[in-house]
Amino acid sequence: MDEKNYPFSKIYKNALIGLERESLRVDENGKMSQAPHLKSFKDSNPYIQTDFAQNQVEIITPPKKSVDELFSYLKASHQIVSNSYKDEFLWSFSTPGTTPKESDIKIAKKSNAEAYKYRKYLAKKYGKLKQLMCGIHYNFSFDRETLDEIYADEPNKDELINELYMKLARNYMRYRYILTCFLGATPFAIAGGNKDVFRSFRQSPFGYKNLEKIDVSYESLDAYKKSIKTALKKGQISFKQELYVDVRIRYEKERINYIEFRNFDLNPFEPYGINRDDIEFIKLFIVLMAFLPEKECKAGDELQDKTTLGHPFSECVNLSEAKEILNSMRELSAKLGKSTNLAQILDEKEKALDNPKLTLAGKVLTLCKNKDEFLEFGLSLARKHKEIYSQNPYSLHGFETLELSTQSLIKTAISRGIGVEILDRSQNIIKLSYDDAQEILKSANMSSKDSLISYFIMQNKSVTKKILSENGINTPKSLDFAGFDEALEVYDEFDKLVIKPQNTNYGLGITIFEEKPSFDNFREALTNAFSEDSVVLIEEFVKGEEYRFYVQDDKVLAISKREPPKVVGDGKSTISELIDILNQDPQRKDGHIAPMCYVKKNEPVKLWIESQGFSFDSVLEAGQEITLRKNSNVSTGGISIDKTDEIDEFYKDIAIKSAKALKSRICGIDMIINEKNYAVIEANFNPAMMIHLFPKIGKSRDVATPFLEMLFGEI
Amino acid sequence: MDEKNYPFSKIYKNALIGLERESLRVDENGKMSQAPHLKSFKDSNPYIQTDFAQNQVEIITPPKKSVDELFSYLKASHQIVSNSYKDEFLWSFSTPGTTPKESDIKIAKKSNAEAYKYRKYLAKKYGKLKQLMCGIHYNFSFDRETLDEIYADEPNKDELINELYMKLARNYMRYRYILTCFLGATPFAIAGGNKDVFRSFRQSPFGYKNLEKIDVSYESLDAYKKSIKTALKKGQISFKQELYVDVRIRYEKERINYIEFRNFDLNPFEPYGINRDDIEFIKLFIVLMAFLPEKECKAGDELQDKTTLGHPFSECVNLSEAKEILNSMRELSAKLGKSTNLAQILDEKEKALDNPKLTLAGKVLTLCKNKDEFLEFGLSLARKHKEIYSQNPYSLHGFETLELSTQSLIKTAISRGIGVEILDRSQNIIKLSYDDAQEILKSANMSSKDSLISYFIMQNKSVTKKILSENGINTPKSLDFAGFDEALEVYDEFDKLVIKPQNTNYGLGITIFEEKPSFDNFREALTNAFSEDSVVLIEEFVKGEEYRFYVQDDKVLAISKREPPKVVGDGKSTISELIDILNQDPQRKDGHIAPMCYVKKNEPVKLWIESQGFSFDSVLEAGQEITLRKNSNVSTGGISIDKTDEIDEFYKDIAIKSAKALKSRICGIDMIINEKNYAVIEANFNPAMMIHLFPKIGKSRDVATPFLEMLFGEI
Known part of the structure; x- marks a missing residue:
């Protein structure tokens, strides 16, 4: 791709993001919940899963182009999880606030035997406590169709696309310390005595890492695959998914589908683990990585380690480079026109570079001076978040503009592990997927299960009444008239009746006869009604x-x-x-x-x-x-x-x-x-x-x- | 029923009429068509049947409250029959215009063996020629629900209703000569030499009668049944349906469903065998018969015979009584309000009483002085009618206000013997019935066979495109914008494109780019479009x-x-x-x-x-x-x-x-x-x-x- 001429706006807008947010369910004292993961969520639920422990819930969004839409799913699943465990809280930090006994950490039950075996293996190798660390995984992919168009004339299109992803990965590894500088948020270590503070304990060499540092190459997809094979062969890891690296390449056969970025601590101030603007910021950062000229990759790990181990109030480890990157991001964002608030987001980040107390870790440490206050600080945030999840319980958070019936249906669908896609928000058209079946619905109940003609029948009151009455069901007789004389003629045909203008301003022109009226009264009522509208309805009156x-x-x-x-x-x-x-x-x-x-x-x-x-x-x-x-x-x-x-x-x-x-x-x-x-x-x-x-x-x-x-x- | 207080208007308006019109298919010379009845019409066709001969078509309407609706079916079936036999004509008179050889009269083929046997028997007993006489059968019933309401408090409701019908029948037999006086229309005998003229040869003692006069009692349903049994026992008739009487009681078990009135010659001036106003006139006459005090019944036959045998220009056989009846009808019609044209119809009939040349037979004889002119006169009418049937061949006569697709569907349905009911004319909702199956349709193709959600999907262009495109089908990309800046940003995303205001006055504000435009041209086109509407569409341009x-x-x-x-x-x-x-x-x-x-x-x-x-x-x-x-x-x-x-x-x-x-x-x-x-x-x-x-x-x-x-x- 010609780096000067690439259609950046199109690439950026069509790129897809998916998030996974892990969190610990804790009781009011911050202790690990012993309540099992609800069976009704199901193992196959695409939105609500368990990670290592049964109280370690993982909320997953589908991949979306729109951050708003992504955020809808995040909100909805949080609300559903929180409401499903009335007395529990979702712990807001990536590291736990208490140090549970190993026996109080229950490995998540999985119907898949392999999945359970894997967890047992992890518990044994790393200890259960380390597995409790939670984070955000940020999945990113280019829109395949967009890339296909851009590379349409290239004979080795798939290779070029893989190389684009790999370059992005290399650059990301090189510059990720900048993200950590802003977003690292685990100042306190997980285990007991250590009172040091970090920018990100979780991402630090002491954090969530393989026992032995594994050398992963991002030179090419082949090289990446080879690194994993080697690590498996050497016995450094026993499962592919055991590779604890910040950048995981997700591929099928020879084709990269997406990249998983794992270097994000939970934002403890956010009920959803991540700030909406940060999702946009990270996206821009990632897309920049695909187009930035490359620097030596190795330096990345060193910068990252330094950043994670740094004090939350310390300056960025390579301030000038970080500023350069922000500037490049600013240039890119200018190409997106005025529809994003990226300029403002970048301004905020710039300020945080100048004042590290404005970074996430900086903010945490400002409010929570030392580890002794950590539990109570974390709980106060969790309580605040619980309150947010509990607002307007009838609605489905993130989907409040849909009709309430559709919100309710989606809520149940997500709870039951049924896939949900919004096809038209204003028209309340959604698609549900379960196993191999798909159903499109409008306004909740209108589906493929009902026939088109039933709809038109029910839309037509007189046809509906005709059919009901042919089937022996009582319906109030009703006739409409555009002429006074014609209306007068049906006097015989009604007993108790209502006479009303077709379009009535409640009250005006309406007469109710609870007993058969005299002809004169009938005529008078008609005169009355016709003085309000040119069409008058005569309806059998049924009280009740x-x-x-x-x-x-x-x-x-x-x-x-x-x-x-x-x-x-x-x-x-x-x-x-x-x-x-x-x-x-x-x-x-x-x-x-x-x-x-x-x-x-x-x-x-x-x-x-x-x-x-x-x-x-x-x-x-x-x-x-x-x-x-x-x-x-x-x-x-x-x-x-x-x-x-x-x-x-x-x-x-x-x-x-x-x-x-x-x-x-x-x-x-x-x-x-x-x-x-x-x-x-x-x-x-x-x-x-x-x-x-x-x-x-x-x-x-x-x-x-x-x-x-x-x-x-x-x- | 209290005769003073009966709800006449309701009874009249809800009463049901069905018509059967027989007619001979003839060639351009008036000779019996030798073409068989079309197999595609089917034996079970509720609208198009054969009577005795294969060229003796019988057009049947469903029972209807509304004469207009009834007439729709009459028109449609006539058009379908006429168009199915391109070179033939429907003979307009009740008696044939030529005297065919017995061998040229082909008995109608019926899949029902009994039906065919019966026709063979008739041919043998009465001769085929006599069977060629055609007429209108006028079926009448009260609306059962209306009668049920009126007699709601009577323990012997069914008996009372039967008695109402029988009284009607007796009075009808007594006064039917008045109808014959107006509507008799067979001045010329069927067989060769006889040059006498009649008011109604067909209804006369020489006409379509049993060989031996059968004494039928209308005193009660039981008495009526007994008369038929006796006639069968005596061998006067061999089949129940062989009873050639002007009034046939139609009953099931002990309950009278309707009465069939058979004393109507075809009105040769009318393409549909009967005049629309006469249908209304006869209806009023019939309803009057239910409420008129009774006179001695026997006199009826004598008056009727006198009338049928009378010269078309002769005075009514009981002028003063006929005038009394007209007056009674006038009184009744006054109760119907202003929505009918009965007053005018009655005026016309009154005139015809005073001037017999204005009766149907009188009019025929005025235009066709003697039997020698009969064939050519009849053919000229048949040709005129053929022209009427042939007008606007794309439409379905009688149903022209429906959407053309619905008209076409009904046309095919009637041709194929599928029952048709209009449920809502303005909304094009119809019901089709075939064997035991029923289908309701809207605007022809919308049925129970398609699902409700497919409808909403297709109504929503963006959802449709999404689904098509997920299924690998090319659709032009299209985006809409409410803001100029937002629209500007998608410049990259389109190649050839159309920019247009959402609501466009053809031409104004539209720009088509058959090649990718420069950014400046793109911007200019957008400015142009936004000057016409606040929402602008950008669509991929596909020429073709x-x-x-x-x-x-x-x-x-x-x-x-x-x-x-x-x-x-x-x-x-x-x-x-x-x-x-x-x-x-x-x-x-x-x-x-x-x-x-x-x-x-x-x-x-x-x-x-x-x-x-x-x-x-x-x-x-x-x-x-x-x-x-x-x-x-x-x-x-x-x-x-x-x-x-x-x-x-x-x-x-x-x-x-x-x-x-x-x-x-x-x-x-x-x-x-x-x-x-x-x-x-x-x-x-x-x-x-x-x-x-x-x-x-x-x-x-x-x-x-x-x-x-x-x-x-x-x-």
């Missing part, structure tokens, strides 16, 4: 309570009762103030991203309150309750109350029969039920799981797991 | 011809090339005039109801013409051809050219692979093809069969039949 039945594959999995929003007086506050208080509920947000919606102080609410003899300024007596709207829709502030266990089988059968008639595998059936009768008023092709997952009152119903089981079989 | 592949179940069934509309100069007309001529093509209409759309003289067309150096007022030289739009969409006047047999298998495989990747069973794949390459630019969940059924140039491809076979198996 409104329920939503969630039906999947001929089973009712959940039932919610829907009620309009209400306020209860305290003898002091106005209705307007009571509404403000109601809207402070963190479970209320606009859109579909929270369990409930705000109650707006708009015309329909005003009219409805007035119809009860109040205004926004009225003060309700203590205990006096009023509804704020006539309708119970969630979208206008209505609440749902779980009634799954209380509704008679008869009505469940009606809901199942309705779903069957509409040939739907998954849907929501809306039913009005009174003492004597029922009527199915609507069928919903997208039943909104959130209604049942997050009822305002009553038990949450897990409808996500059965849905995933419908998609993938047993999970 | 645009094709639509119609893919069903991994097979390409049709391929169309799409071209923009064009005009060719004649050296005199302006472009504006040439567009007018183009738009006179009857295949062009607005909406989706014709094979092509109008070319509007709007801004995009104006700009495009101007870009070629012309204006609407330019006169093109003779033979000079210009395109009228840049784009080839059918909706803006583009044309399609069938290329099914010309496109290489390679591209067909790409289309199939695309459909497979999208997990679609039926879809349209849009592909751009050039000498070197191709790109799939879009996938359509609703592939618009009409493109392939009605290409402007090239062979029509029947994609409807394979689709029906996909739904129902072999048809």
Whole structure:
């Protein structure tokens, strides 16, 4: 590649990053958790794994071009892990805060016998304690398609790409001390007595290293492979993965797929082990390594060792070179235009070079002066992080802009080891993968399992009613009219009825006849309605309570009762103030991203309150309750109350029969039920799981797991 | 039922009518067609049957509440039958215009052995000639649900309903002469010499009657059943269906389902054998019969016989009673409000009472003075009707407001004996029934066979492209930008490209770079595009011809090339005039109801013409051809050219692979093809069969039949 002319922006933007973050689960005193890794996470879970110890959780993101997207997965998995172990904390440092007995360190159970054997071997060779050190692994790859395009005319394309990766690796080894200078964050040694401080104990020669230093060559892929073979032959290591080096080349056959960079301590200040800006900073550093002219490689190890062993407040071991590298990074970042905040990030790093107290290790040591305070300092951070993981528990962290039902589905999917990919965030289109099966979903429940025509049927209320009624299910009769005379003619056809303008401003033009009206009253009601709209609906009136039945594959999995929003007086506050208080509920947000919606102080609410003899300024007596709207829709502030266990089988059968008639595998059936009768008023092709997952009152119903089981079989 | 208080309007509006219209297929000389009934119509066809003779076609409508809907089916089946026998005519009268030899009358072949045996028996007993008489059977039933409601509180509901029908039958028998007076239309006898004229030879004692008059009682259902049993026992008839009476009670077990009224001659002036208003008139007459106080029944036969035998110009046999009946009908019709034109219809009938020349038979005799002119008169009507059946052959008569693809599907369905029900006309939702299977369809191709998620995938262009591209299919890369700087940054990522505002007024703001532009030109093009819209698309440019592949179940069934509309100069007309001529093509209409759309003289067309150096007022030289739009969409006047047999298998495989990747069973794949390459630019969940059924140039491809076979198996 012509180094002057390479399409840097394209290479940078298309490059993929994946992260692995290890962390120790500890109790409130910082002791190793003895609780086993949850079986439900599964050994095959692509996001949540165990490392060496059973309490050493490893959170893995899929490779992503976008740092934001990467961070979403990181956040989500942290939230899920933390919430799965209610009383535990994720230790924030790479080195443990306490020194557990070897017997309190439980090797992680693995269904794969080899994996377990390997861990036993490590325990024996290095001791269990050393294995508890945690870190971030930063996986990097160029976008293959982009490289294929760039090297399109080269006959030895694959070789050139391998060489690009190897050059990057060599340069990285040479300059990695600069990253360590900024990001090293293990000032305190793992074992007991040693009171020295380091920039990075974990990365130091005393840290997480092979017993004997292994000479690894990055000259070429072949040379790299040969180094490993030699180390195995010499007995320096017994497994390929035992090679504890900062740069691991990941290849398949003769082709390098990605590089794993392992020289990152956990950032203890970050709930996710790494700062979002640092991910971007490291990416730029890595890409620079591919294009920087090479210097002698060997010097790299020496610089790195010096850096790790240095005092956190000490100056960078090669300040001028570090500044040069920052400058080169700045030049590159200029080519990326204005869409990144790299310039600002680089400014911060520059400052840290001038003032080492601003490096990570520097910051830690500033706040935690010596090892005696380490445990408590670490715990205070872990508690803070736990709080962050616990915020808005209904939502899935990192995915908060998706519809809540989709968030919930992804949450369950990640917990169950089902692969998740967002195909269109604004449209809530996702792809789930499990074993060899893949399913694309829209708005959670719309899948390959339901047919296209069921969707159009349910979208069309009159066709839905026709089909339900052909199948012997009660539906309220409804007719619409564009003409007054025509409407008058159906007087005979209705008994109890509602007359309403098609587009109604709640209240205006609506007349409800709970008994058959006289013809004159009927005419008057029509006149009234037609004065509001040119199209008027005449509907059979069915009085009763409104329920939503969630039906999947001929089973009712959940039932919610829907009620309009209400306020209860305290003898002091106005209705307007009571509404403000109601809207402070963190479970209320606009859109579909929270369990409930705000109650707006708009015309329909005003009219409805007035119809009860109040205004926004009225003060309700203590205990006096009023509804704020006539309708119970969630979208206008209505609440749902779980009634799954209380509704008679008869009505469940009606809901199942309705779903069957509409040939739907998954849907929501809306039913009005009174003492004597029922009527199915609507069928919903997208039943909104959130209604049942997050009822305002009553038990949450897990409808996500059965849905995933419908998609993938047993999970 | 309290006769004063019955909900007449509801009963009338919900009552169901079904029609059967028999007709003789004849050649251009009026001779019996010797062509067999088409096998493809099938014996089980609910709409198109044969009666006694193979050339005696019987067109049957499903029972309908709405006369308009009923008439749709009548029209459609007539069009299908007529178009299936290109050189034949449907004889318009109930009596044949020629007297064929017995050997030229071929008994209809039936797969049902009993049915064939019955026809042989009839031929022997009555002679084949008599069996050639055709008519309309008018089937009537009350809506069961309506009656169930009315009689809800009656313990002997079923009995009361039967009695209502029987009373109706008795009154009908009593007053039917009035209908015959208006609608009798067989002035000329069937057999050779007789030169007498009748009001209705067919209904007269010489007409289509049993050899011996059979005494049928309508006192009760039991009595009616007994009459038939007695006639069978006496040997007056050998089959139940041999009972040639004007009123047949249709029952199952002890329950009357409907009544068949058989006393209607074909209306020779009407292409569909009956006048639309007369259907309404007869319906009102029938419903009146249910509520009219009874008179002695016996007198009915005498009045009817007198009427049938009367001269077409003679006065009604009981004028004052007929006027009374008309008055009663008028009273009833007043209760129906203003939504019917019954008042006007009744006025017409009143006039005909006063002037018998205005009755049907009167009109025939006025135009066709004697039997010698009968054949030529009948043929002239049949020719006129044939012309009507042949209009707009692409459309399905009676269903012209549906999308053309849906019309075509229904046309094939009716031809193949698949039941059709319109569930929502404006949304093109229909139900098809075949044997025990039912399928609901929207806009022709959207069915239970495709999955909901495929629909959402194809609706989302970026998700579609992602999936296609993961499956190794070329798609043009496309990115959209809301910011100028962000857009500038992807300069590297494109080679040939199109820059365009998201919402573009054809031409404005678009730049096409057929070679990679300089950065400055790229920037200028972006500035240009952003001056038109706040969102700008950058798309890889793929030059070539645009094709639509119609893919069903991994097979390409049709391929169309799409071209923009064009005009060719004649050296005199302006472009504006040439567009007018183009738009006179009857295949062009607005909406989706014709094979092509109008070319509007709007801004995009104006700009495009101007870009070629012309204006609407330019006169093109003779033979000079210009395109009228840049784009080839059918909706803006583009044309399609069938290329099914010309496109290489390679591209067909790409289309199939695309459909497979999208997990679609039926879809349209849009592909751009050039000498070197191709790109799939879009996938359509609703592939618009009409493109392939009605290409402007090239062979029509029947994609409807394979689709029906996909739904129902072999048809």
